Amino acid sequence: MDGHGPLHSQLTRALKAAMLEGRMAAGERLPPTRLLARELEVSRNTVLAAYEQLQAEGFLRGKVGSGSYVAPGLQAQRAVEGERAVPPAGSRVLPPQSVHAGRLRRFHDHARIPGRTVPGTRYAFQYGVPMTNPALTSAWARELSRAARYTAPSYPPSQGLPALREAVAGYLGRRRGVQVAADDVLIVNGTQQAIALTARVLLDPGAAAAIEEPQYFAIREVLQIHGARLQPVPVDGEGLRVDMLPMPAPRLVCVTPSHQFPTGAVLSLPRRQALLDYVHAHDGWIFEDDYDGEFRYDARPLSALRSLDRRGRVVYVGSFSKAMFPALRLGYLVMPPGLREDFISAKWAEDFGSSSVEQAALARFIDDGGFERHLRRTSKALRERRAALLQGLARRLGERIEIADSNAGMHLVAWLRDATPAQGERLIATAARRGLGLHPIAPFYLQPPARQGLLMGYAGMPLAEIDAALQLFAECMDEAVPAR
Numbered sequence: 001m002d003g004h005g006p007l008h009s010q011l012t013r014a015l016k017a018a019m020l021e022g023r024m025a026a027g028e029r030l031p032p033t034r035l036l037a038r039e040l041e042v043s044r045n046t047v048l049a050a051y052e053q054l055q056a057e058g059f060l061r062g063k064v065g066s067g068s069y070v071a072p073g074l075q076a077q078r079a080v081e082g083e084r085a086v087p088p089a090g091s092r093v094l095p096p097q098s099v100h101a102g103r104l105r106r107f108h109d110h111a112r113i114p115g116r117t118v119p120g121t122r123y124a125f126q127y128g129v130p131m132t133n134p135a136l137t138s139a140w141a142r143e144l145s146r147a148a149r150y151t152a153p154s155y156p157p158s159q160g161l162p163a164l165r166e167a168v169a170g171y172l173g174r175r176r177g178v179q180v181a182a183d184d185v186l187i188v189n190g191t192q193q194a195i196a197l198t199a200r201v202l203l204d205p206g207a208a209a210a211i212e213e214p215q216y217f218a219i220r221e222v223l224q225i226h227g228a229r230l231q232p233v234p235v236d237g238e239g240l241r242v243d244m245l246p247m248p249a250p251r252l253v254c255v256t257p258s259h260q261f262p263t264g265a266v267l268s269l270p271r272r273q274a275l276l277d278y279v280h281a282h283d284g285w286i287f288e289d290d291y292d293g294e295f296r297y298d299a300r301p302l303s304a305l306r307s308l309d310r311r312g313r314v315v316y317v318g319s320f321s322k323a324m325f326p327a328l329r330l331g332y333l334v335m336p337p338g339l340r341e342d343f344i345s346a347k348w349a350e351d352f353g354s355s356s357v358e359q360a361a362l363a364r365f366i367d368d369g370g371f372e373r374h375l376r377r378t379s380k381a382l383r384e385r386r387a388a389l390l391q392g393l394a395r396r397l398g399e400r401i402e403i404a405d406s407n408a409g410m411h412l413v414a415w416l417r418d419a420t421p422a423q424g425e426r427l428i429a430t431a432a433r434r435g436l437g438l439h440p441i442a443p444f445y446l447q448p449p450a451r452q453g454l455l456m457g458y459a460g461m462p463l464a465e466i467d468a469a470l471q472l473f474a475e476c477m478d479e480a481v482p483a484r
Ligand SMILES: Cc1ncc(COP(=O)(O)O)c(C=O)c1O
Pocket: 128, 189, 190, 191, 192, 193, 216, 256, 261, 289, 291, 318, 319, 320, 321, 326, 330, 331
């Protein structure tokens, strides 16, 4: 008896262990309840309860009260129960139990997610964090509490609430040049679910998928875990090198045309056209990840690639992670017309549908203009931060870095001039030690890049702190990458 919980449960566990470890053999008679109760100095009811429990679970044969025997054939059960009986903490990791699990282990590691916050830093040029905005928090709290009161408690439609699909379709027409009906829109739990569903609908394991090099690691990993064969294609200042797409052509090409992730390049119009022609000629598909297309600072946002697609070959995906905040886990996928049912069924199979309350709140937030007001405010604040960051980098780092800037999004890339890989690593380590979070660009490449670079997110960096952070950055550069 181990002293944990009610006496009858302790006794049940102790007897089970004796049977599973072979100390009590199949067919062996258990002591009469009265006798065992006396020996253990517990009530007879305690022993009766334990025997009944063991009998209910199939460990004992016979009638409680007139003789109970260890059940035969415990061998198989022993393995199963034995696993459960061993405490999970510190237990040995089993080999992967499926091919899929094998790929999960090979391609994903929770402990090594690129760009993750460096703990204990004073300043962090963190990518992927939203801009904190008290006005959004209170507006969102109001919408949520209203939606919680009026949303039907039944299962949501798998495709998404009609009100949200209407709102998204309207928004895409107004802001992204994408003219679609609400019926073409599938509500998903972010880009992450969109790529997983797309892989399921379009790719057999082993099928080829082209990705940008460098690329967003989460999409890459989902494809790898799915069993896709990746074909990395370089990017330059005009985005994906469409002329370097492989032959034979892959089933799927994943791109970030509005703002290449992470380099920031915008896919030029001739390349957009060439890419559409390429997939059309080879019966392929495009996954357009329009993750931060709403933030452009020089002019109106560029229309999405999907707006040029006349043949229905683009799976267009947007997310509320940047436009609102990533904890929301909501996004949308514009389905190619001929594959609507497949995408909706794939979403159903995955989770029945996204949470109705959040969907209803978001639909109202978009309809009553709150969402686009929030976008305008956020764009203004991001533009200020970006300008301060660019000025500060020029002033404090000067020629030692080269900025890849595209007038869009929430991050930019600073390439380190003349830095060796070892110096790049030293810079990150020095910065972390001195309280500055810097993130290398290398983990976003499949092959190590020729140059050392930093991915600098500015949505989470208050305007007032940018200069102090850059001063620290310059000091770390002096220490880790001495000027020649
Ligand atoms: C390139 C890219 N796509 C998409 C996303 C958003 O993913 P999700 O919608 O799953 O939050 C991110 C977020 O950091 C991103 O960097």
